[in-house]
Amino acid sequence: MTHPSDTGPAPVLALKDISKSFGAVRALRGVSLELFPGEVHALAGENGAGKSTLIKTLAGVHRPDSGQVLLDGEPVVFHGPGDARDAGIAVIYQEPTLFPDLSIAENIFMGRQPRRALGRIDHKATHTATAALMQRLGVDLDPDRPARGLSIADQQIVEIAKALSFDARVLIMDEPTAALTGSEVARLFGVVRTLREQGAAVLFISHRLEEIFEICRRVTTLRDGAWIASEPVEGMTEDDLVRRMVGRDLDELYPKQDVEPGEVALSVRRLTREGVFTDVSFEVRCGEIVGLAGLVGAGRTEVARAVFGIDRWDAGEVEVQGHRLTNGAPSTAMAAGLALVPEDRRAQGLVMDMSIERNIGLTGLRTTVKAGLMDRGAERSRSLDWAVKLQVKYARIADTVNTLSGGNQQKVVLAKWLATGPKVLIVDEPTRGIDVGTKAEVHRLLSQLAADGVAVLMISSDLPEVLGMADRVLVMHEGRLTAEIPRSEATEETVMAAATGRAAA
Amino acid sequence: MPESGSLVSRAIRWDTVVGALLIVLLLFSFSFVDGFGNAFNLSFLIGSALPIALIALPMTMLVVAGEIDLSVASTAGLSGAVMGKLWNQGMTIETIIPICLILGVVCGLVNGLLVTRLGLPSLAVTIGTLAAYRGIAQIVLGSDAVTDFPTQYLDFAAGRIGDTFVPYALLPFLVLLAIALVVLHATPFGRSLFAIGASEEAARFAGVRVKRHKLILFTVTGLVASLTGVFWALHYASARYDNATGLELSVIAAVLLGGIDFDGGKGTLGGAIAGVFLLGVLQNVMSLQDVSAQSQIVVTGVLLVVSVLGPRVARQISVARAASSSP
Numbered sequence: 001m002t003h004p005s006d007t008g009p010a011p012v013l014a015l016k017d018i019s020k021s022f023g024a025v026r027a028l029r030g031v032s033l034e035l036f037p038g039e040v041h042a043l044a045g046e047n048g049a050g051k052s053t054l055i056k057t058l059a060g061v062h063r064p065d066s067g068q069v070l071l072d073g074e075p076v077v078f079h080g081p082g083d084a085r086d087a088g089i090a091v092i093y094q095e096p097t098l099f100p101d102l103s104i105a106e107n108i109f110m111g112r113q114p115r116r117a118l119g120r121i122d123h124k125a126t127h128t129a130t131a132a133l134m135q136r137l138g139v140d141l142d143p144d145r146p147a148r149g150l151s152i153a154d155q156q157i158v159e160i161a162k163a164l165s166f167d168a169r170v171l172i173m174d175e176p177t178a179a180l181t182g183s184e185v186a187r188l189f190g191v192v193r194t195l196r197e198q199g200a201a202v203l204f205i206s207h208r209l210e211e212i213f214e215i216c217r218r219v220t221t222l223r224d225g226a227w228i229a230s231e232p233v234e235g236m237t238e239d240d241l242v243r244r245m246v247g248r249d250l251d252e253l254y255p256k257q258d259v260e261p262g263e264v265a266l267s268v269r270r271l272t273r274e275g276v277f278t279d280v281s282f283e284v285r286c287g288e289i290v291g292l293a294g295l296v297g298a299g300r301t302e303v304a305r306a307v308f309g310i311d312r313w314d315a316g317e318v319e320v321q322g323h324r325l326t327n328g329a330p331s332t333a334m335a336a337g338l339a340l341v342p343e344d345r346r347a348q349g350l351v352m353d354m355s356i357e358r359n360i361g362l363t364g365l366r367t368t369v370k371a372g373l374m375d376r377g378a379e380r381s382r383s384l385d386w387a388v389k390l391q392v393k394y395a396r397i398a399d400t401v402n403t404l405s406g407g408n409q410q411k412v413v414l415a416k417w418l419a420t421g422p423k424v425l426i427v428d429e430p431t432r433g434i435d436v437g438t439k440a441e442v443h444r445l446l447s448q449l450a451a452d453g454v455a456v457l458m459i460s461s462d463l464p465e466v467l468g469m470a471d472r473v474l475v476m477h478e479g480r481l482t483a484e485i486p487r488s489e490a491t492e493e494t495v496m497a498a499a500t501g502r503a504a505a
Numbered sequence: 506m507p508e509s510g511s512l513v514s515r516a517i518r519w520d521t522v523v524g525a526l527l528i529v530l531l532l533f534s535f536s537f538v539d540g541f542g543n544a545f546n547l548s549f550l551i552g553s554a555l556p557i558a559l560i561a562l563p564m565t566m567l568v569v570a571g572e573i574d575l576s577v578a579s580t581a582g583l584s585g586a587v588m589g590k591l592w593n594q595g596m597t598i599e600t601i602i603p604i605c606l607i608l609g610v611v612c613g614l615v616n617g618l619l620v621t622r623l624g625l626p627s628l629a630v631t632i633g634t635l636a637a638y639r640g641i642a643q644i645v646l647g648s649d650a651v652t653d654f655p656t657q658y659l660d661f662a663a664g665r666i667g668d669t670f671v672p673y674a675l676l677p678f679l680v681l682l683a684i685a686l687v688v689l690h691a692t693p694f695g696r697s698l699f700a701i702g703a704s705e706e707a708a709r710f711a712g713v714r715v716k717r718h719k720l721i722l723f724t725v726t727g728l729v730a731s732l733t734g735v736f737w738a739l740h741y742a743s744a745r746y747d748n749a750t751g752l753e754l755s756v757i758a759a760v761l762l763g764g765i766d767f768d769g770g771k772g773t774l775g776g777a778i779a780g781v782f783l784l785g786v787l788q789n790v791m792s793l794q795d796v797s798a799q800s801q802i803v804v805t806g807v808l809l810v811v812s813v814l815g816p817r818v819a820r821q822i823s824v825a826r827a828a829s830s831s832p
Contacts, residue, residue: 352703362711
């Protein structure tokens, strides 16, 4: 747990004893960090540990209250993101923001395109420069392709290319893999390795511990704003890392209980939405957790949306506990005992400007009513009850949900749906972007719900999660169900084979 | 963690600011403005503000739900024109008024269906129907002015209770206000409107029937607009095709001044009604003080810009307070 400074080259970027407070909250307390050229360095910690503040300090968004930022050993002060960029520091965010109607090349050289005579943009030079960047990254992307319709993975590549075009020597990657599929992660790691070989320093943030072990040489752990350790990854176990992050031994990450399945609770028959998914049939029984795996874009989320009634289906039928659902009517699906925890908690799961109390209350508008009027007492106790049961960490139940961390927001979404007493719970990416401690809590909760007789359909791109939690795994490929794999036979290989269409099991 | 429920942040809520301004302005006017406090002036003030206040009730709900209806004044005008036309043809007023109200429902329904079924933006739809409804009004009544409505109705719409300043028409308005307050702030329907305005998608994912709520709102808005048209024709004893022209802007101005966020999801009906009367009192006082009409328009215009800026500044202050106390 020491700062290894025996490495040959000097650190390209170092933080020394950085502290930063917001009001009474001490977000960073004496944090130090050294990034060496040619190293991929992980930054680990739970949500709220101070990772975001640290990144923003490096990126010039925040100025530290005390401590130093050293660039090539010289103290520097960043007055804004522009200063950090000029110093060769680039941040790649989880969900990049590109101009959709501009080409990849135009996005990369936005505002500083190579010029020809009379100030006209030199499209040819822009194209050539972009192609060179893509070649440097070892990626095959057409520079003239518009950004619209690019996958998040491709958008990140564009952002990385853009960073390189600024001669970035330090890349900070903030949860770049959260929304990527397995093969996209592999490609991204290929790019990261290329960058490393070319001498760049990469600061890598991920909630997926196995990724830290795969790609990083050293890891710095933060907890509650304090520096805990900077150490080589080699020789550590996942348990070691989790212990540093949460400060204690964590219970099992996948606490799956064995439950004898009961009656069929959800029955989907020959469901089709033209051009999106075709002829999808499956059942989920009470007490079962059924995983729905597949690549992003395979149609998993779309099936869930149609089943719940957000989108209409063109053919087929859905039954919840024997009640046929109305096409395109979430309210009747709810009344039949169906609940959907959607994939995008900020846009779909929560009304971000509303309080915790009212967000949870939104699913109870039919029940917390007295003589046609809102029964505020009942609404509050229902919301408090579930917020406490799910151990949501908040200051006041009347605080808006955008004051909460990602993991706590997800707990509010779960609370809001569990409060309806669902018989069938569909969860879409239930642990995306939330820290390992909360993730284990969500898994324990899902397992407990199944044990209590709820039928759970879990869509997840996190393969270990699917394998760890599901009794059965359904796999979709290009809009069709291609496989149903029992827990005993489900492995990364069998699931990925079905997800990529390599096998029709 | 931000102190979102604290007294400080509640004090900088815009609707409280508007309410306080209204009280200060009233105290000032009663004390220092000649002719303000007498019963005649007060009932005149209230009578002129009532059409705006009436339409502000459903308009507040629409804006809270993230929509808008610019055709309300035209619906009111159409309602008045049909009323005049049918009266000229010898129908009784007791038959005419329900017909006008049904017409308003139809006007609102058309707006609502265009918005919810075709998914058109309400701003565009109601700019269209603003022109269309007014055009129909002109076709119906031409340039006639119908003034000979039955006296007891005219007296009710323009008169006041005994020697007091209270217009008769204020009483039914207060009943409607009470109903609207309850609907918006104390029923599941109202709660859903705030959710729809703040995030339509999240509301849909929570099982809120978004389209149905919007259709109901547009229909009720049409109904209230036609009721306002009937009141207008009787209050001013004149049914013309151009009655209430431009009233939609006064309503929207007052609603925004009252702190209803144009982006939806925020505000209180109390604030909106305070906004209506703040503008009403201000115009009344300026008229009493012989402020020229042009200057009045400038003052109103400036207030509007302030009304759009004010809530944002107030919110930014509270966001900044929150940000300075949380990471």
